[in-house]
Amino acid sequence: MDVKTICLGILTFGDATGYEIKKAFQDRLSLLYEASYGSIYPALNKLTTEGLVSCRAESQSKRPDKKIYSITLEGQLAFIRQLKESPAPDKLRSEALTTLMFAHLLPASYVAQLLDDVIGANEKIIETLSGECETKHSLSEKFLCGFGIAVKQAANQYISENRHLLEAESLLSDHAAE
Amino acid sequence: MDVKTICLGILTFGDATGYEIKKAFQDRLSLLYEASYGSIYPALNKLTTEGLVSCRAESQSKRPDKKIYSITLEGQLAFIRQLKESPAPDKLRSEALTTLMFAHLLPASYVAQLLDDVIGANEKIIETLSGECETKHSLSEKFLCGFGIAVKQAANQYISENRHLLEAESLLSDHAAE
DNA sequence: CTGTGCATGTAAATCGTTACATGATTGC
């Protein structure tokens, strides 16, 4: 699933400009996906060429023309077709945890600090999501929001209970290179 | 953190061939990172050029020469320097959950099936990791393995308890396009 | 008067996967 496909999906919620689609990525999908203008605008142009979205321009005084995109019937069909392809397996990318897989090279104090940072960052996300969760109107957004909270809480609990493994790994080796 | 950096890291565990590094990605990091030969071999070549690893060839009868890579002192310093850069935030990429954010376009039976599939896939991962966890020798590997289990278990529990939200979203809308 | 929000886009650079190319050995 690439940016193009997801833009199409976002347009099933209603017409939007490229700018608004970017916000939708942040509001609805930031837990799973982020996209920059540099990928969204070209994606919308391609979709238009392919006839999967249509575009009407609205002129504004003293602003660039607003281009409002709508998904076409053909676009809806194409999107649903893509939704039904079996999804690729989930992937977690964590530079912090990757770093910690090399705890044997790092001083114990640094490992401890990193772990605290990870826990702190997760807590911040949990807080933010907890606030947002109630403001969400759709059930799927509530689901995703709750999912994020549940997973981050589990992560923090696990880290708190097992961080000694990494801290021990660091202490066991002498990292002369530090 | 790119493949090049992680190859360097893997070599801190001991000398290895490109082939063995690929296995190390699978054995040690598959939860966080995967890499193909198409990225590993060019990475090793670049690292050699940069003097961060050295390479000795071992000729084998009836096989291509084995190229055994070692990290140099300079490489160790460079790697630790990179470990100390503050890590990018974690990212979760889940096509299945992304698909489910569009439950309003899918028939309820399909949503239910997808949820079952996700739970099943997670269970399989939990099982695999549970087996592997004991065979791991290093503490950091045990940590990561346990982390995977904890997070996937939390995910499955959350999904089981809240799947009705997505199933309802699907039922609430009529998806004529199905 | 400064930063944030609105609004669009392009070009280069980065990073990686997939497919191709080759081929012997070992275990079932």
Next chain:
DNA sequence: GCAATCATGTAACGATTTACATGCACAG
């Protein structure tokens, strides 16, 4: 006899980010 393991690499392609380019309006 067939699949998996060992072993290396390149080239084309794909996807996305980053940096650049522009500029007004409004709030604090």
